[in-house]
Amino acid sequence: MDKKEDGFVPPRHWIGPEELKASYWSNPEVQAKRGSEFFEKPMDAIARMDTVGLARREFLTVMGASMAMATLACARRPVHKIIPFVVQPEEIVPGVPNHYASTCGECSAGCGTVVKTREGRPIKIEGNPHHEVNRGRLCARGQASLLGLYDPDRLKLPVHQKRGVVPEEMSWEALDAAVVRVLRLSMKDQARVRVLTGAVTSPSLRALLKTFTGAFRQGAHVEYEPLAVESLALGQESSYGSALVPRIMLDKATYVLSFSADFLGTGISPVEHAGDWAKARLSGEGDKARMSKLICFEAPMTVTGANADERFAILPGDELSLALAIVHSLIIGKKIGGIFDPSFLKTLATYTPLRVAKATGIEEIVIHRIAEDLVKHRGASLVLAGGTQPVALHVVVNLLNSILGNEGVTIDGVRDVSLVMSRYAQMYQLVHDMQSGKVDVLITVGVNPVYVIPEEQLPFQAALKRVQTVIRIAPNLDETAHVADYVVPRAHFLESWGDYESRVGLWSVQQPTISPLHGARSCEDTLIAWGHALGVIAATDAHEYVKSYWKEHIYQKQSAVSFEAFWEGVLREGFVKVSKGALYARTFRYPALSGLPEYIGKVALGNGPSGITATLVLTPSHSLFDGRHANNPWLQELPDPITSVTWDNYASISPGFAKTLGVKNDDVIRLNHTHNLAVYVQPGLRDGVLHVALGYGRGAAGKVGTGAGINAFHWVGSRGPAQQQFSGQVVQVEKTGMFYQLASTQWHTATEHRPIINDITLQEYRKDPAAHSETDPELRAETPSIWPEHTYTTYKWGMSIDMTACTGCGACVIACQAENNVPVVGREQVRVSRQMHWIRIDRYYSGAPEHPDVIFQPMLCQHCENAPCETVCPVLATVHDDEGLNVQVYNRCVGTRYCQNNCPYKVRRFNFFDHWKSYEGTMNMVWNPDVTVRTRGIMEKCTFCVQRIADAKDRAKDAGENVHDGQFQTACQQTCPTNAIVFGNRNDAASKVSRLAGSARAFRSLEVLNVKPAISYLTKVRNKPAKEAKA
Amino acid sequence: MSGPKMKLVLVVAIAGGIGVLGKAIELFPTASNQGYAPEQPILFSHKIHTGDNKIPCLYCHSGAERSRHATVPALNVCMNCHLVVKTESPLIQQVQKAYEEKKPIAWVRVHELPDYVYFPHKRHVAAGVACEACHGDIASMSRVEQKGALTMGWCMECHRGETAPPEVLRRMYPHVQDPHGPVAPVQCSTCHH
DSSP: OOOOBTTBOOOSEESSGGGGSHHHHHOHHHHHHHHTTTOOOHHHHHHHGGGGSSOHHHHHHHHHHHHHHHHHHHHSOOOOEEOOOSSOOTTOBTTBOEEEEEEOOSSTTOOEEEEEEETTEEEEEEEOTTOTTTTTOOOHHHHHHHHHHTOTTSOSSOEEOOTTSOOEEOOHHHHHHHHHHHHHHHHHHTOEEEEEESOOOOHHHHHHHHHHHHTSTEEEEEEOOTTSOHHHHHHHHHHHSSOOEEEEOGGGOSEEEEESOOTTTTSSSHHHHHHHHHHTSOBSOGGGOBOOEEEEEESSOOHHHHHOSEEEEOOTTOHHHHHHHHHHHHHTTTSSOOOOOHHHHHHHHTOOHHHHHHHHOOOHHHHHHHHHHHHHTTTSEEEEEOTTSOHHHHHHHHHHHHHTTOBTTTEEEEEEESOOOOOHHHHHHHHHHHHTTOOSEEEEESSOHHHHSOTTTSOHHHHHTTOSEEEEEESSOOTTGGGOSEEEEBOOGGGOOEEEEEETTEEEEEOOSSOOGGGOBOHHHHHHHHHHHHTSOOOSSHHHHHHHHHHHHTGGGGTTSOHHHHHHHHHHHSEEEOOOOSOOOOOOOGGGGGGOOOOOOSOOOSEETTEEEEEEEEEOBTTTBTTTTTTOHHHHTSOOTTTOEESOOOEEEOHHHHHHHTOOTTEEEEETTTEEEEEEEOTTOOTTEEEEESSOOBSSSOTTTBTSSOOGGGGOBOOTTSOOBOEEEEEEEEEEEEEOOOEEOGGGGOOTTOOOOOEEEHHHHHHOTTGGGGSOTTTTOOOOOSSOOOOOSSOOEEEEEETTTOOOOOHHHHHHHHHTTOOOOOHHHHHTTOOOOSSEEEEEEESOTTSOEEEEEEEOOOOOTTOHHHHHOTTOOEEEOTTSOEEEOTTTOOOOOHHHHHOTTOOOEEOSSOGGGGSOGGGGGGSOTTSOOOOTTOEEOOOSSHHHHHHHHHHHHHTTSOOOTTSOOOHHHHHOTTOOEEEEETTSTTSHHHHHHTSTTEEOTTGGGOOOOSEEEEOEEEOSOHHHHTO | OOHHHHHHHHHHHHHHHHHHHHHHHHHSSSSOOTTOOOOOSSOOOHIIIIIISOOOHHHHOTHHHHSSSOOOOOHHHHHHHHTTTTTTSHHHHHHHHHHHTTOOOOEEOOSOOOTTOOOOHHHHHHTTOOHHHHHOOGGGOSSOOOOSOOOHHHHHHHHTTSSOOHHHHHHHSTTOSSOOSOOSOOOHHHHOO
16 A cells, blocks of 8 residues: 555555545544544433433433432441351352353354353353363353353243234143143144254254154154255265265365355354364464465455455355366366366366456466465365355365365364254245145244244245144244244253264263253253153153263263263263274265356346346354344444444445445445345455345344344245355345444544554565564654563563464453453444443454455553553552552542543443443343442453452462462453463563563564553464565 | 533532532441441350350351351251250251251341452461451350451551461561561452452
8 A cells, every 4th residue: 555645655554444545534523533532522422312212311310319329328238148058069169169061052063161150150151171172262152152041031931822812921830731732632643743943963852853753653853054054064965975064174274265164253163163273373483484374265254254364355156166267277277187077077168267267356367376276285275165155166165175185184074063954955845844734733943933034935934824833942032932832941051951962973961050040941851841741752851861862872882981980070071082083085976066057157246227236145143143142242242353343234345336336334225125234334345245144133032132133034045945045146225315323343443553463474474583573663662661660579460462363253352251240331332432341353454445454453451561541540540560460440440531541552441331230130140259340430441350360379379389371361361262362470481471472473562652561462474475465 | 401501410419429428428437337236037146156165167167268258157057066956945946947948047247348349268267367357256246246347448457467466477477576567468459350
């Protein structure tokens, strides 16, 4: 960006493309905002409050009343009661946490967890460090699943509703009696019973469903989940013979080529894959530095694309032709030998790189270069395709992996995740059976068909009217529950017995850590209760069932000890592993290629006859996935890693396309004359592409999730029983003239061109490991200090964050929120830049807006040696302690906010309201009892998890020693899937954090200010051609 | 309501608040609950248990060694003795009844710190601070009373060594004739997080 307009030098790193224009900075509105550091004044906010429910007058009343109460409280303390146990359980000591090994139940990855409970209630979920899938890490969704347990909207009792009549609660006994009566009649009358579930990942549940549905002569289990990786499994089936999800080993891949596969964000097993991928990233220093390379072709901007060394924005649907052009370059270009079927070669011949390049807008030289690189990295590369991409693309990707010799090296052919049995065709068949009156009883669990199935494509709701009895097993009254006859409260996974086959030979157990709230029952328990009453299942509860399943199927494989001893070991460790032998390479079946179409050219795009059209791309939401987490306020308020938007979905379009439409950020557009969506201008998209996240717009998720955003499943395409289509639909787009302010955290922290982040290329790094020091003249400015230096006797806590490893996934944000009682503020407060996250992920771009590079920076309190906040606090509520922490003393703080104003990193958060009051009912059980719940009027910020430091010191003192390196981890560090965060004692020269802080790549953010942060960032290194980096 | 008018209302509200607060501070000079001795649901006497019968504090308050909380014993701890001891007493029968009916007793909390204070019993017990140092002569109390002020200044005096028990001082400064000086950390983050 050396282009100058009137002497204006565009910033090297930018937040939004508008910053690249001089006119933006001279705009008086922007200048005024800069003056107030993009924060709003409280009076403005109070004036706004008329529109958000709490009127100004009420606000003053509340203020006055609480002030009076505060003064009265001085006079008489409230009387509190201590209620001890009648009989204290042996393992419980009030104040001392217990930890239980279990398995995360939020997706099909099957990550091992360790659940921390206090006085019998789970307060934090962390990864199980011994578990091979996630190695102690969890994603944001896994971390946030804790709050799902305490969802106040969970059903308290079963519900009976005659359709169209007001639902009424019923007792469990009445429910069981009613359902068993129906089922018993079904057994006698040979009624057709269907159990519809989402993707089943538990081997014991699969066996249970088989027994249960087998009890009815016409019973069947239907498995369908919209975002299960069905096409990947089908692609595997046609390429290798069985529909499975192979294990991919990104740690062994030096070259990764992805076609819209978001394996770092919303993929099959993001924690495992991100961890593996990070292992193969930068190692060694100077000319010995090695680094894997990630190439990404994708239409939307995903977390994976943002982390790619080279990302190519494409039009949705071009993945297949690009993949085949690369195959063309490899096979017909004779880069790789082999004998191929002549009919395939004939088809392939139509995909010449030149032709594909012309049609897709990707340079021909790029296609050849990638083909050459793939050959160079033979046997150590990996080609991936997104789970919702068409089967044909998966077949081509399998072909590539096979001819490149990756099978058995970076891909283990034995199934990894449990068999993927979810099929849209099954769902399609079910609806048709229902329509023709061939289903008498329908039980649905997990998947939420009324929400995820577009009624115009597949009339599920209409067909439901012909089913006599509909039973819904769900945690709350969701969309499908509203149309059911009986709704059965379903327990959370933290309350249930279950299991996972996370990987071949790796079985994980899911054990309850609390007895079900409101007496809910797990899906297994409910089915067992009914099956037992019908006399088809011997077990009486899920505990017994799971245990006997393990005895029969898993224990036998390693019967060195008694079963009870084995089972106890399993419950302690959380999993059991049986050696499965060497990696398995399969042979590609060439007939799989016979169905490939000849190349026809460009996908239809652009201006149609009836106005402007756009091509849709629908992806899972990074935080809500398929909408299952919609009622989780932590995830609703987690800013999207790419767009920083919270609480809504939106239409991401390129700056060029926005210009064509005449819209800018927050303008509302209408799609197909029916649905309104706010615009988010996203650099790095192709013109004409419109990206929307799924998972929003729930009709009945609960108080938090209902109505947030719009339901994009509406546009998921399908043609008969064939697979659903998640991208490539063409929609009409029109401007509405309306405006909807998205709650984005993007502009809350403008850097104003200061050197806050840094990135270099691998080539530069090889030449000079400290090359990043040259990127900005102000980066290393030495300024004399007027402050005396602090001295430290034992500990000086510090952190290092590797920006090469950070993928921006946001797991740390939620882990911190759970650990530190960080409240949720809601959409309106985020709009006025008052979100409370102690750690945030700042996303910056560099390069041209058409194909920008992305860099993520986790930003939290830097615990500066010369902290600017400390010097301005009039009441010494923020001070430096003797272990290098910048501590915030809540009980001293009077809320002047001077510190926030003076913080160059903008990491201090002010409680404008009693946000904790928004946690209602059971939600209050989620608070961490070791951290103060902050009230209105005080400042807070990252404490480096001081309660964990205190706990580590306590344990070290018990042992009569000092805290040793790695003895404990901060919450953010603990969950980081890529190990980007390291915390420790900088007073110990041998500690990992000290070594990293002294490494050549280390720099301190805004070092020029001489505030001496305790956090060192490690420069981001990109494995991309150097000349393009300067573009 | 217009801007200036609202500002006036705000100013009046704040000034009024400060006035009320000032009066409250005048009436109640410290926020301490010193001398608080509430009636308990069962007339439990520490004097009989730990004074007359010399039961060690940690027998019942076993959490004090292991946890932040000293913990009030569960009923099964009471029943360890009272299954056989003094079973004819109507007070003990009250306890037995609660135990049999599985109804926990709601004791009234005497010593209470604000929510933002994290006081660990465990570290104090490990450092050899006697229970009486803070709780007073419990062995002579029929009804427990808060003896110490439990204010921050009161804590700090001890941490700085001014009111620290002599045995703690001697252990901290073993080779000094007349030991004095700080005995424990005085960082904000030690207790507030």
